[in-house]
Amino acid sequence: MPLGRDYAGQNCTLARALEVVGERWTMLVLRDLFFGVRRFGAIQAHLDIPSAALSDRLATLVDWGLVERTPYAGTRAEYLLTARGLELWPILYQLMQWGERHFVDGDDVVRVFSHVACGTELSAAGSCATCATTPTPDEIETRPGTAAPRVVREDAISVALRSPHRLLEPLPRSSP
Amino acid sequence: MPLGRDYAGQNCTLARALEVVGERWTMLVLRDLFFGVRRFGAIQAHLDIPSAALSDRLATLVDWGLVERTPYAGTRAEYLLTARGLELWPILYQLMQWGERHFVDGDDVVRVFSHVACGTELSAAGSCATCATTPTPDEIETRPGTAAPRVVREDAISVALRSPHRLLEPLPRSSP
Numbered sequence: 357m358p359l360g361r362d363y364a365g366q367n368c369t370l371a372r373a374l375e376v377v378g379e380r381w382t383m384l385v386l387r388d389l390f391f392g393v394r395r396f397g398a399i400q401a402h403l404d405i406p407s408a409a410l411s412d413r414l415a416t417l418v419d420w421g422l423v424e425r426t427p428y429a430g431t432r433a434e435y436l437l438t439a440r441g442l443e444l445w446p447i448l449y450q451l452m453q454w455g456e457r458h459f460v461d462g463d464d465v466v467r468v469f470s471h472v473a474c475g476t477e478l479s480a481a482g483s484c485a486t487c488a489t490t491p492t493p494d495e496i497e498t499r500p501g502t503a504a505p506r507v508v509r510e511d512a513i514s515v516a517l518r519s520p521h522r523l524l525e526p527l528p529r530s531s532p
Numbered sequence: 533m534p535l536g537r538d539y540a541g542q543n544c545t546l547a548r549a550l551e552v553v554g555e556r557w558t559m560l561v562l563r564d565l566f567f568g569v570r571r572f573g574a575i576q577a578h579l580d581i582p583s584a585a586l587s588d589r590l591a592t593l594v595d596w597g598l599v600e601r602t603p604y605a606g607t608r609a610e611y612l613l614t615a616r617g618l619e620l621w622p623i624l625y626q627l628m629q630w631g632e633r634h635f636v637d638g639d640d641v642v643r644v645f646s647h648v649a650c651g652t653e654l655s656a657a658g659s660c661a662t663c664a665t666t667p668t669p670d671e672i673e674t675r676p677g678t679a680a681p682r683v684v685r686e687d688a689i690s691v692a693l694r695s696p697h698r699l700l701e702p703l704p705r706s707s708p
Contacts, residue, residue: 363560365580367681369631369642370563370624376635377627383554384539387546404541421634440634446657447630448546450623451553455545458597458616459552466545481622505543 376420377444381405382413386441387448389423390493392527393513394434402513417441437524445493446482453480465501472497472522493523552596553620557581558589562617563624565599566669568703569689570610578689593617613700621669622658629656641677648673648698669699 363371377383381403388399400410414435417423422441426434449469456465457480470477471484471491483490499520512528521527539547553559557579564575576586590611593599598617602610625645632641633656646653647660647667659666675696684690688704697703 365683365685366560367642367683367685368560368563368628369636370628371560371631372635373627373631374559378554378556378559380554380556383550384542384544384547387544443630443633447623447626450626451549452544452546454619454623455547455549457619459548460545466543507541507543509541509543 376416376422379413379416381409382417383448383451385410385413385417386422386437386444388513389435389437389441390445390448390523391498391513391517391521392523392525394436394526396433396435398511398513398528399435401511402509404509404511442493446490449478449482450480453482460503464503466503466505467498468501469496469498471495496523497521498523552592552598555589555592557585558593559624559627561586561589561593562598562613562620564689565611565613565617566621566624566699567674567689567693567697568699568701570612570702572609572611574687574689574704575611577687578685580685580687618669622666625654625658626656629658636679640679642679642681643674644677645672645674647671672699673697674699 362375377386384403385399388402393399393402396407396410396414400407403410414423414425418425418435421438422444424436424438426436428434452467460466468477471487471489472495473491474484474486476484476486478484478491478496481490497520498517500518516527516529538551553562560579561575564578569575569578572583572586572590576583579586590599590601594601594611597614598620600612600614602612604610628643636642644653647663647665648671649667650660650662652660652662654660654667654672657666673696674693676694692704
């Protein structure tokens with residue numbers, strides 16, 4: 357029996373969700389969109405995946421209404437998360453935090469997320485203890501943590517993310 | 533470039549987490565373990581996947597410490613979630629809830645989760661409004677919701693899950 361894209365024999369809504377976001381690379385594409393990367397070439401350079409795979413994943417996300425494709429400058433396009441896509445933030449964040457706890461040595465962390473309004477680092481569940489709130493992505497800033505990187509990448513997005521960056525704000529930043 | 537199992541070029545802990553739980557079927561195997569399904573044959577019949585795929589996914593989960601394999605009755609074994617595996621419950625639950633909101637028609641739901649102590653249905657974030665707490669899996673009961681099933685399955689686990697069932701309690705139940 358082939359391992360097709362869908363889980364047609366399963367009723368559970370987890371299976372339906374995975375038909376949309378469970379493909380290889382899709383979660384990392386979503387992460388890049390949360391980081392504010394909006395253009396095909398920038399996502400591709402950052403993830404280092406074949407363009408056919410990225411095209412396929414973006415098309416699926418557009419088809420299912422998680423991402424909106426907006427043309428600009430003739431044949432180019434920008435990809436932006438819709439409300440439906442933005443709702444996935446807590447899931448991505450908690451999966452990152454689970455990875456930090458179990459697959460990063462000692463007390464180091466690969467990436468820090470903090471509440472822009474007060475600077476407090478978010479809890480593992482994504483809340484701000486100072487403000488007693490759970491910030492939405494546009495209220496969150498990210499910066500590198502203390503863990504040594506597994507690889508050092510030199511694409512524009514990797515370089516930009518070495519500085520603090522507010523989620524959803526466009527990356528790479530425009531030249532002044 | 534092949535799309536291998538890992539995301540070696542990525543530093544993000546999301547990539548590391550996905551190396552462990554991002555393979556096709558793995559999240560559904562974890563869901564079955566949360567539902568209390570402990571035996572290879574029962575998981576296989578419920579998910580309807582090739583045994584080679586299930587062997588591979590379980591071996592990965594054991595290798596990374598999310599699942600413990602306990603031999604019984606000679607050559608057989610039971611698979612139980614470890615603390616590291618149990619931590620994934622909020623992520624699976626929120627992914628299911630996202631699927632319920634966006635891919636199930638109207639107000640119907642495929643599956644209901646409630647707090648055993650008081651019977652209150654859990655919020656989309658997994659909390660109990662009556663007790664102002666976020667129940668752990670062993671404090672949660674599941675039962676089918678009002679949505680018509682996409683398929684009607686007759687394996688022992690599918691049949692058992694038509695009745696209310698407390699998470700983590702063994703499925704299928706022993707004969708009386």
